[in-house]
Structure formats: structure tokens, C-alpha cells
Amino acid sequence: MNKKLLVTGAVLGILGIILGAFAAHGLEKLVDTDAIKSFETGVRYQLYHAFLLLILGGSSFVSLKKKKTIFYLALIGVIFFSGSIYGLATNTLSSFDFKTIAMITPFGGLLLISAWIVMLIGIIRKHDD
Template sequence: MNKTILITASLLGIIGIVLGAFGAHGLKQLISIEAQQTFETGVRYQMYHAILLLFVGNTAYINLKTKRIIYVLVMIGILFFSGSIYGLATNALTSFDFKSIGFITPIGGLLLILAWSFMLIDFLKMGSKNSN
């Protein structure tokens, strides 16, 4: 599981850098400044969670079951949150109206919050076990 998490984190980071460069340079003339900033928000959250997965895949302080839960929550959360933001920011460039699926953005955000919460719960459990 750790290898899968680390490989996924690396891929999310690579894709985040590519999308960040694309947003800063390729989209500059095509979408508004506000839409560029929105796009950058998606990239930023994708990168934050790539780093989170690097930590999760490298630590022994989170149990395997929780690692799996965090992995799934982050993957779906990034797809929903960042993915929908990428679509909404570039909505003017496509024939599909991403506003019709904009409701998944906060669902993605909630899944990301849950991923961090599961990690916190594992840390709190660890603290009570080690204090005896």
C-alpha cells in the first residue's frame, strides 16, 4: 500500500506542476485573471494533497487501514475538488457546462477534510497508547 500511495503522490505532484505551468502560461490569453486564479486554487490543493500522500506513504504512525481510507478519500476528493475547479475555470473553452456539476466541488472538499480527520484520529489514538 505504501508504494501505491507514494507512486500516486508522485504522479499527482507531476500533474500538478504540469497543470500549474499550463494555467500560468497556456491559459493566460484564453481565460480571465479570475478564472486563472480559480485554476491555480485547484493546482494548489492538488499539490497540498500530493505532499500529504507522500507523508502518509512514508510514516509508520498511521495504521494500514487508515492509510487506505485516507488514500481513497484524497483521490476522490482531488478528482471532485480540483477536477471540478479545473473544469469551472476553463468552462468558457469547452462545449460542456461544468457549472452543471459544480456541486461536486464542496463534496470533494469535504472528502479532503475527512482524510485529514482520519489522520488526526489515528494520531490521537497513538498518543493515548504511548502515554501509558
């Protein structure tokens, strides 16, 4: 599980940097300033959770069971939250109307919050060795 957390965290980090550079240098002529700011919000939260997975994968402060739960909550949360923001911010560039699935953004946010709550509970319940 630790390797899965570390690899996923690294991949999310790499993609976050690429998407951030794309927002800064590729989107500026294609969408308005508000859309770029929204896109950057998606990147920021993706990177936050990449770091979360990297820290979690290199630690022992929560149980393996909690790590698995946090992994899935964070990964699906990033896909729903950041992914939907990317789609919504670039909606004018696509034939698909991302506004039809806009409700997954707050659901993704709830999953991200849940990942942090599960981690907090895991830390509190972890017995000191």
C-alpha cells in the same frame, strides 16, 4: 499500500506542476484573471494532497487501515475538488457546461477535510511503540 500512496502522490505532484505551468503560461490568453486564480487554487490543493500522500506513504504514524481510508478520501477529493475547479475555470473553452456539476466541488472539499480528520484520529489513537 505505502507504494500506492507514494506513486499516487508523485503522479498528483507531477500533474500539479504541469497544470500549474499550463495555468501560468497557457491559459492567460484563453480565460480571464479570475478563472486563472481559480485554476491555481485547484493546483494548490492538488499539490497539498500530493504531499500528504507522499508523507503518509513514507511513515508509520497511522495504521494501514487508516492509510487506505485516507488514500481514497484524498484521491477522490482531489478529483472532485480540483478537477471540478479545473473544469469550471476553463468552462468557456469546452462544449460541456461544468456548472451543471459544480456541486461536486464542495463535496470534494469535504472528502479532503475528512482525509485530514481520519489522519488526526489515526495519529491520536496510534499507540507509541
